[in-house]
Amino acid sequence: MIVAVCLVDVLAPPDVHLGPLLVGAPALTAAFSGPRTTALIGALAVAGQVAIGLARGTLGTENLLAQIAALILVSALIVLFCVVRERSRHQLDQSRTVAHAVQEVLLPPLPERSGPLRMSSLYLAAQDEASLGGDLYAAARTDDSTRLLIADVRGKGLAAISHAALLLGAFRAASHRRPTLPRLAVHLDGAMRWDSRQWQAEEAPDTDEAFATALLIDIPDREDVVRVVSCGHPAPVLFAQGRADTLAAETVAPPLGLGGLTGATAYAVASFPFRPGDTLLLHTDGVLEARDADGAFFPLSARAAVWARDEASAQGVTAPDDLLARLRDDLLAHTRGRLGDDTAAVAISREEL
Missing domain, CATH: 3.60.40.10 (PPM-type phosphatase domain)
Structure with a gap:
């Protein structure tokens, strides 16, 4: 996706800018991979945006610098989301393990x-x-x-x-x-x-009969x-x-x-x-x-x-x-x-x- 966006952007007319689509690369990666791979794809996307600026000769313009800064920020937020998700998944896996152990003790086959x-x-x-x-x-x-x-x-x-x-x-x-x-x-x-x-008081009625x-x-x-x-x-x-x-x-x-x-x-x-x-x-x-x-x-x-x-x-x-x-x-x-x-x-x- 990064290569395709870069090639199309460089070959497109000067008034067509597809670089912002590069943010989709780390976003899609986060759907099926962890924070490290997502961070790597985010870095490659930023490198692709820089390559587009070099090829077009617009690397020093405010517009391209703003696009690069926005891509870095969004990629960092996506990586942070991946880190939080991985921690939650790890906690869920631990809870499942504990629940399975409890079941094996209380209700063995x-x-x-x-x-x-x-x-x-x-x-x-x-x-x-x-x-x-x-x-x-x-x-x-x-x-x-x-x-x-x-x-x-x-x-x-x-x-x-x-x-x-x-x-x-x-x-x-x-x-x-x-x-x-x-x-x-x-x-x-x-x-x-x-x-x-x-644990019920003698004068209290039974309100929760088991x-x-x-x-x-x-x-x-x-x-x-x-x-x-x-x-x-x-x-x-x-x-x-x-x-x-x-x-x-x-x-x-x-x-x-x-x-x-x-x-x-x-x-x-x-x-x-x-x-x-x-x-x-x-x-x-x-x-x-x-x-x-x-x-x-x-x-x-x-x-x-x-x-x-x-x-x-x-x-x-x-x-x-x-x-x-x-x-x-x-x-x-x-x-x-x-x-x-x-x-x-x-x-x-x-x-x-």
């Missing part, structure tokens, strides 16, 4: 195997720069079973992350003591209520069954023999953190068959509430039925990784890549022990 189970997890953040929100999942291994938690904490931002971390820690600490699922739910409910109220919908799952190694306690959470989907069925529990308890509002809460355990070759899909409400451009919700039941038929026609087992990949692709296609809420999902398949 589930182990691929646990006894006779194969597991896979998926997390989709609604915000482009976010990597963790109020959706969470965790797994814990006992002597003869695998326990899982999937939950969705009310709210967003740092408060939701704080409550999510609390639930994850309480679940991991309590699961290894092998309490029953109802006792585990009571423990998690108490942890949520204690955390949200410990709660989380949750599913507690227990899958024994030697029994073809899955046990579920639902605390206001979307029901899981079971893929078995070419079908996709929603495992809706008859009794649904209040979300964790709200168990004390109506007195003692009875956490009922629902049991469903879970045989070798079956796959269980757990998910948060970000899946069900994902909307397309027309405002229509994501049709999980219909899409799950299609996935199940496809696997049955291929005479294959619905693998956890493949199931979550199809869920992710269909969700992003339905919403055109713009999720309205964070989304978490866990897929578990049983193999022969």
Whole structure:
């Protein structure tokens, strides 16, 4: 660009001056390069302006000197902009690194195997720069079973992350003591209520109640069954023999953190068959509430039925990784890549022990 402007300016008639176009060279460079390269191109542009003055014999005129001074000033401002941008980009990269490290600590990927189970997890953040929100999942291994938690904490931002971390820690600490699922739910409910109220004055009303919908799952190694306690959470989907069925529990308890509002809460355990070759899909409400451009919700039941038929026609087992990949692709296609809420999902398949 610098060479072209200089040649055209020198060959043009005396009353045509294209030298001011040289300012576009450092401006364009700043769009795709750093401050050093931009400064170099700015210096070459100034040299080109000087070369035009020498070729035309107008180097000492006030007009050309003013053009050179303006080009130097604008190039310096563009380089300064590049320096500020690079610092901001570096800070953003550091923030992303920290956020990724926090996610790895709070929400690490589930182990691929646990006894006779194969597991896979998926997390989709609604915000482009976010990597963790109020959706969470965790797994814990006992002597003869695998326990899982999937939950969705009310709210967003740092408060939701704080409550999510609390639930994850309480679940991991309590699961290894092998309490029953109802006792585990009571423990998690108490942890949520204690955390949200410990700093409130006794006379002050609860103005910011913290709660989380949750599913507690227990899958024994030697029994073809899955046990579920639902605390206001979307029901899981079971893929078995070419079908996709929603495992809706008859009794649904209040979300964790709200168990004390109506007195003692009875956490009922629902049991469903879970045989070798079956796959269980757990998910948060970000899946069900994902909307397309027309405002229509994501049709999980219909899409799950299609996935199940496809696997049955291929005479294959619905693998956890493949199931979550199809869920992710269909969700992003339905919403055109713009999720309205964070989304978490866990897929578990049983193999022969």
